[in-house]
Amino acid sequence: MVPYLKEAGKAIFQDRYVTKANELLVPWDGKHASSIGLIGVPLSKSSISHSGAAFAPQAIRQALSFYTTYSIETGIDLADIAITDYGDIVMHPTDIAKSQKRIAETVGQVVALHPESLWITLGGDHSITCPVVSGWQKQKGKIGIIQFDAHHDLRNLEDGGPTNGTPFRRLIETGVIDGSQLVQIGLRDFANSRAYTEYGKQRGVTMYTIEEVYRLGIETIIEESMKTLADVTAVYVSVDMDVLDQAFAPGCPAIGPGGMDSRTLLHAISLLARDDKVQAIDIVEIDPTIDFRQMTSRLAAWVILQFLKEKSGRQPD
Numbered sequence: 001m002v003p004y005l006k007e008a009g010k011a012i013f014q015d016r017y018v019t020k021a022n023e024l025l026v027p028w029d030g031k032h033a034s035s036i037g038l039i040g041v042p043l044s045k046s047s048i049s050h051s052g053a054a055f056a057p058q059a060i061r062q063a064l065s066f067y068t069t070y071s072i073e074t075g076i077d078l079a080d081i082a083i084t085d086y087g088d089i090v091m092h093p094t095d096i097a098k099s100q101k102r103i104a105e106t107v108g109q110v111v112a113l114h115p116e117s118l119w120i121t122l123g124g125d126h127s128i129t130c131p132v133v134s135g136w137q138k139q140k141g142k143i144g145i146i147q148f149d150a151h152h153d154l155r156n157l158e159d160g161g162p163t164n165g166t167p168f169r170r171l172i173e174t175g176v177i178d179g180s181q182l183v184q185i186g187l188r189d190f191a192n193s194r195a196y197t198e199y200g201k202q203r204g205v206t207m208y209t210i211e212e213v214y215r216l217g218i219e220t221i222i223e224e225s226m227k228t229l230a231d232v233t234a235v236y237v238s239v240d241m242d243v244l245d246q247a248f249a250p251g252c253p254a255i256g257p258g259g260m261d262s263r264t265l266l267h268a269i270s271l272l273a274r275d276d277k278v279q280a281i282d283i284v285e286i287d288p289t290i291d292f293r294q295m296t297s298r299l300a301a302w303v304i305l306q307f308l309k310e311k312s313g314r315q316p317d
C-alpha cells in the first residue's frame with residue numbers, strides 16, 4: 001500500500017464538508033433509476049455553422065464539479081439527490097438522419113421505462129431537440145415547449161434539412177406539436193428573417209423578443225408563457241445557450257451582443273421548474289472547443305442545478 005498514490009486524475013483536494021455537484025451523477029445500471037434522468041446527445045454534424053457541440057455533454061458533466069450542492073439562497077442542499085446518468089447516445093459517424101432516428105428511438109425507450117422521471121438532455125446542437133421531443137412526447141400526450149433562443153429555428157427544410165436551424169419547424173410539420181404549443185423567449189434583432197417570424201405567427205407560435213424580456217420582466221413572461229400552455233399536460237424547456245449575450249456564453253457558435261444575462265436565465269429556469277408541468281429540459285449549442293475558461297459549460301451546469309433545486313421538493317429555510 002502506497003498511501004499517497006491515487007488513480008490518475010483523482011489526487012485532488014477534498015474537503016470533508018463539501019459535496020461537489022458532479023457526485024450526484026450515478027451511472028445507469030440498466031435496471032434502477034432515480035426520479036431524475038440525464039442523457040447526452042453528442043451530435044453536431046447537423047450544425048449549419050462549424051460546431052464541436054458533440055463534446056458538450058462531457059464538458060457540462062465535468063463543469064458540475066465546479067459547484068457544490070449547497071444553495072446559500074435557500075438553505076437547500078442537493079447532496080442526497082441522485083441523477084441517473086443514462087450515458088450518451090451513440091451517433092452514426094456520417095449519417096445525420098440515422099443519428100436523429102437513434103435519438104428519437106433511444107429517448108423513447110428510456111422515457112418509456114421511467115415515464116415519471118424528470119429528464120435533462122445535454123446536446124449537441126439544436127437539431128437534437130426535434131428527435132428528443134418526439135421520443136419524449138410519446139409518453140406525455142399534449143405537450144408544450146418553452147424555447148430560450150436568439151433564433152426562431154423555424155427555417156425551411158428544403159435548404160438544409162434537419163439542421164440546428166429547423167428543429168421547431170420539424171416538430172410542427174410532423175405534427176408532434178401545434179405552433180400554439182410553442183413559446184419562444186429571447187429572440188434578437190439581426191439574427192432572424194422576416195419569413196420565419198411570419199411563419200411562426202401564422203402557426204400561432206408565441207414569441208418574446210429580448211427587448212420584451214427586459215421591458216416586461218422575466219417573471220411576467222414566464223407567467224404568461226405558462227398561461228399560454230395552460231391546456232398541455234407536460235412542458236419541455238429547451239435552452240439554446242445563444243439566447244445569452246456573448247459576454248455570458250462565449251462558447252456558442254452563433255454568439256452575439258444584446259442578449260440575455262445569466263441571472264435572468266437562471267431566474268427563468270427557477271420559475272419554470274417550480275411548476276409540476278415542467279418535466280424536461282435540454283441544453284444545446286455549446287461548443288466546448290471555442291469556450292473560454294469553460295464559462296458556457298459552467299453556466300449550463302448551474303442551469304441544471306437551478307432546475308434540480310426547485311424540483312428537489314425541499315422547502316427553503
Ligand SMILES: N=CN[C@@H](CCC(=O)O)C(=O)O
Pocket residue numbers: 047048049050126151153155164165166191240253254285
Ligand atoms: N440553433 C441555432 N440556430 C441558428 C444559428 C445556427 C448556426 O449559426 O449554427 C440559426 O438557425 O440561425
Ligand SMILES: [Mn+2]
Pocket residue numbers: 149150151240242243254285
Ligand atoms: Mn440560437
Ligand SMILES: [Mn+2]
Pocket residue numbers: 126149151153164240285
Ligand atoms: Mn436554437
